[in-house]
Amino acid sequence: MDLERELQRFISExxxxxxxxxxxxxxxxxxxxxxxxxxIRQYHQNMPLNEAxxxxxxxxxxxxxxxxxxxxxxxxxxxxxFCIMLLRAAxxxxxxxxxxxxxxxxxxQRDGAFVMDALKKIDxxxxxxxxxxxxxxxxxxEANNDQ
Amino acid sequence: xxxxxxFKVGLFIIITALLILASIGYVAYKKDVFSKTYxxxxxxxxxxxxxxxxxxxxxxxxxxxxxxxxxxxxxVLVQIKIPERNNRVIRAGSRFVLEKPLLSSSRIIVYTDNxxxxxxxxxxxxxxxxxxxxxxxxxxxQSIAEKLDMITNNIASITGxxxxxxxxxxxxxxxxxxxxxxxxxxxxxxxxxxxxxxSVRSIEEIIKIALDIAERxxxxxxxxEALTQEAGEQLYxxxxxxxxxxxxxxxxxxxxxxxxxxxxxxxxxxxETVDATEDLSLLREDVxxxxxxxxxxxxxxxxxxxxxxxxxxKLP
Amino acid sequence: xxxxxxSIGRSSINIFVTLRATxxxxxxxxxxxxxxxxxxxxxxxxxxxxxxxxxxxxxxxxLFVAVIFGxxxxxxxxxxxxxxxxxxxxGRLLMGFVVTEIAPFVTVLLIALRxxxxxxxxxxxxxxxxxxxxxxxxxxxxxxxxxxxxxxTGMLSMVLLSSLFSMTVLVTGIFISSAIFGxxxxxxxxxxxxxxxxxxxVIVLIKCATFGFFITLIPIIRGLNASEEELTSIPxxxxxxxxxxxxxxxxxxxxxxxxxxx
Numbered sequence: 001m002d003l004e005r006e007l008q009r010f011i012s013e014x015x016x017x018x019x020x021x022x023x024x025x026x027x028x029x030x031x032x033x034x035x036x037x038x039x040i041r042q043y044h045q046n047m048p049l050n051e052a053x054x055x056x057x058x059x060x061x062x063x064x065x066x067x068x069x070x071x072x073x074x075x076x077x078x079x080x081x082f083c084i085m086l087l088r089a090a091x092x093x094x095x096x097x098x099x100x101x102x103x104x105x106x107x108x109q110r111d112g113a114f115v116m117d118a119l120k121k122i123d124x125x126x127x128x129x130x131x132x133x134x135x136x137x138x139x140x141x142e143a144n145n146d147q
Numbered sequence: 148x149x150x151x152x153x154f155k156v157g158l159f160i161i162i163t164a165l166l167i168l169a170s171i172g173y174v175a176y177k178k179d180v181f182s183k184t185y186x187x188x189x190x191x192x193x194x195x196x197x198x199x200x201x202x203x204x205x206x207x208x209x210x211x212x213x214x215x216x217x218x219x220x221x222x223v224l225v226q227i228k229i230p231e232r233n234n235r236v237i238r239a240g241s242r243f244v245l246e247k248p249l250l251s252s253s254r255i256i257v258y259t260d261n262x263x264x265x266x267x268x269x270x271x272x273x274x275x276x277x278x279x280x281x282x283x284x285x286x287x288x289q290s291i292a293e294k295l296d297m298i299t300n301n302i303a304s305i306t307g308x309x310x311x312x313x314x315x316x317x318x319x320x321x322x323x324x325x326x327x328x329x330x331x332x333x334x335x336x337x338x339x340x341x342x343x344x345x346s347v348r349s350i351e352e353i354i355k356i357a358l359d360i361a362e363r364x365x366x367x368x369x370x371x372e373a374l375t376q377e378a379g380e381q382l383y384x385x386x387x388x389x390x391x392x393x394x395x396x397x398x399x400x401x402x403x404x405x406x407x408x409x410x411x412x413x414x415x416x417x418x419e420t421v422d423a424t425e426d427l428s429l430l431r432e433d434v435x436x437x438x439x440x441x442x443x444x445x446x447x448x449x450x451x452x453x454x455x456x457x458x459x460x461k462l463p
Numbered sequence: 464x465x466x467x468x469x470s471i472g473r474s475s476i477n478i479f480v481t482l483r484a485t486x487x488x489x490x491x492x493x494x495x496x497x498x499x500x501x502x503x504x505x506x507x508x509x510x511x512x513x514x515x516x517x518x519x520x521x522x523x524x525x526l527f528v529a530v531i532f533g534x535x536x537x538x539x540x541x542x543x544x545x546x547x548x549x550x551x552x553x554g555r556l557l558m559g560f561v562v563t564e565i566a567p568f569v570t571v572l573l574i575a576l577r578x579x580x581x582x583x584x585x586x587x588x589x590x591x592x593x594x595x596x597x598x599x600x601x602x603x604x605x606x607x608x609x610x611x612x613x614x615x616t617g618m619l620s621m622v623l624l625s626s627l628f629s630m631t632v633l634v635t636g637i638f639i640s641s642a643i644f645g646x647x648x649x650x651x652x653x654x655x656x657x658x659x660x661x662x663x664x665v666i667v668l669i670k671c672a673t674f675g676f677f678i679t680l681i682p683i684i685r686g687l688n689a690s691e692e693e694l695t696s697i698p699x700x701x702x703x704x705x706x707x708x709x710x711x712x713x714x715x716x717x718x719x720x721x722x723x724x725x
Contacts, residue, residue, distance in 0.1 A: 016602065025597040030585060035508070042505035043603050049504055092601070152515045159519050163623040166630060174659045209657070 007100055007132045014096045017127070019089030021082065022100030027073040033084055034060070034069050040091035059087045062121045079114065082106050086118055090125040097129040103137060112141040179230035186214065187227050187267060189243050189255075189275040194223040196253040197245060203227050205236045205257040213255070225275055227255065238264040243275045485684055492610050492680065501611040505603075510612035517578040518620040525573060529628045532569060533635030536561065541636075541643045550644065554658030557636055563667045563723070566629040567621070568716065571674040574620055575708050579678045582613055583704035586686025587697040595687075610683055617679030621671040663723065670719040677711040 011018050027036045037059060038052035047055075060066050063083045068076060076084065082105045089097050102115050109115075119129060131141065175181060191197065194216055203211040210233035217224045229237055242258040255275065267273070495501045540556055586609070589595050598605055633655065640646040646654075685704030689696040 011600070018600065020600050022600075024593060025600045026592055026594055028594050028597065029588065029592060039505050039603070040601055042508065043503055043601075043608060046503045049508055052504065088601075152519075153511055155519050156511050156514050159522070160514075160619070160623065163627055167623070167626045170626075170630065171661070171664060174656065174664065175661060177656045178659070178661060180661065 019095035191275040529631035533632035537639040554654040583682030587689035618675035621675030
């Protein structure tokens with residue numbers, strides 16, 4: 001409960017720049033994957049559809065996930081879902097990236113290597129990154145936490 | 148996909164919006180929304196049966212409509228709007244009659260005898276008279292019937308005068324006989340002149356009688372001439388009373404037929420849909436009253452018309 | 464006794480609260496319709512997709528229904544008019560009944576059944592899946608992004624499709640009146656024009672837009688009333704939404720008739 005309260009407080013403090021990756025902020029199910037990513041810039045920066053789509057495509061190719069372009073949320077595996085959520089969060093301008101219990105999304109992962117790899121690929125788009133997780137999960141990140 | 152969708156959506160919106168705009172534009176154009184309109188004010192003693200939108204009709208064509216009405220101390224001012232293209236029929240001599248047909252909505256009929264006359268000034272306030280369709284027709288028919296009655300009486304009196312033993316014609320004839328007999332009694336005028344006092348009195352009497360005959364003949368001839376030219380014309384001429392009576396009868400017959408058909412249809416409709424409503428029963432009463440009024444008039448006219456055959460003018 | 468009074472009071476408060484929320488949301492949406500922010504690229508995309516599914520995709524079926532309906536209604540009405548000897552009323556029947564009453568009614572039923580229910584289910588699913596929460600976290604206003612484009616689609620679709628329906632029925636009428644009365648196209652057009660009234664057309668267009676507003680607003684509100692993470696609340700939300708849409712259609716129909724005939 002403390003963790004959730006802390007997270008809510010943090011989100012409210014950085015409301016305008018928050019890029020949340022969380023099970024509480026699922027992908028929009030009636031939008032395709034690229035639309036989910038493009039949506040943030042289309043809405044906040046009024047970016048034309050094609051331009052936003054190209055950025056989404058470029059980011060997907062960084063993640064080597066061009067194949068999921070037209071898929072929907074329900075068709076993704078947990079790793080793909082995590083990456084798409086990460087890309088969507090990275091679309092926020094000067095994003096303060098918040099990973100809320102990433103292992104609740106990455107149910108098949110045992111350590112933070114996957115998370116760190118994914119973060120490295122979009123490093124240029126993110127201003128700050130915060131991971132909120134239970135204390136007992138700290139060990140999962142230790143081996144890979146070089147940030 | 149999205150570009151394709153955008154194209155289809157855009158195409159649909161453009162085509163349908165254009166169709167709607169074209170339709171509305173066409174209706175607006177035909178309704179003279181874009182053309183200049185002239186507003187005339189008519190004065191009426193009543194606002195009954197006139198509403199905003201009441202059509203203004205000329206020769207059966209809608210040429211405008213009532214745009215507004217205003218109650219004043221002296222009656223009702225009715226404003227009519229006439230589009231520019233129809234304005235040529237509104238002249239200074241135009242008459243405006245509110246017609247209240249029994250089975251449809253009211254309308255203002257414009258009568259213009261001279262289409263080349265001066266245009267009606269917008270500041271002028273001509274009178275709006277009221278016509279009551281069938282009732283008006285009945286009134287017209289009755290007035291003609293009264294006129295006809297009068298002429299019939301005149302003719303009867305004239306013809307009676309001619310056959311009356313104390314009448315002018317008989318007197319003329321009698322005097323003429325007398326003159327002839329006197330003339331036969333005296334062989335010649337010279338003989339009379341050279342005769343006795345009795346002969347002189349006879350001559351004086353003959354002159355007096357001759358003058359009297361001349362005067363009365365002139366008078367009777369005048370009356371007969373008046374009878375044949377005026378009454379005859381009024382009776383049988385192109386615009387004679389009988390012709391008018393016939394026209395009215397025809398008109399009434401048509402109206403009667405229409406009223407009967409409509410009544411039948413109304414009966415049918417009310418029987419098929421709902422029980423007679425208050426409106427329908429009122430309408431039926433109106434129609435029944437009208438039918439009865441028309442039949443009475445027809446009977447009246449039927450009684451008057453046979454006079455033609457009976458009352459022949461027999462000249463002496 | 465006290466419980467009955469409490470129950471009446473509770474129901475009244477619920478009705479008041481629901482009505483207040485509905486009116487506030489309606490006012491919010493109407494205000495946003497005139498806000499530039501509501502016309503961003505994302506909202507435009509939602510509008511285009513929604514409009515495509517509501518109006519363009521349905522078009523072949525809609526035109527088919529309009530032609531069949533036009534033939535049927537015109538045929539029956541013209542025959543009845545002819546039998547009753549009321550041919551003078553042909554124009555009034557077409558303009559006053561088909562264009563102003565039948566066309567909006569058929570269109571609103573078709574759109575409500577197809578798109579109203581879809582919007583209701585869509586919003587309910589988003590609510591259950593907490594996708595509305597996602598939008599909130601990313602500072603995406605649900606009114607701007609979800610509601611305004613849908614309401615706009617409803618209003619525009621109703622106006623366009625209803626007009627298209629009227630035009631189709633009137634064009635069908637040309638053939639029917641020619642077959643039954645032997646009327647020429649010019650005479651037929653003249654009869655229609657005589658009965659056409661611009662104020663009536665304006666009222667019909669406003670009526671269509673009002674229909675469109677409510678047959679999208681009500682499903683949105685009912686969809687928002689679904690419970691989070693409770694899948695069974697989705698069909699309940701759709702059911703309630705559609706019943707209320709039907710009631711709204713009847714109310715608007717009655718109100719518009721009152722306005723027209725006053």
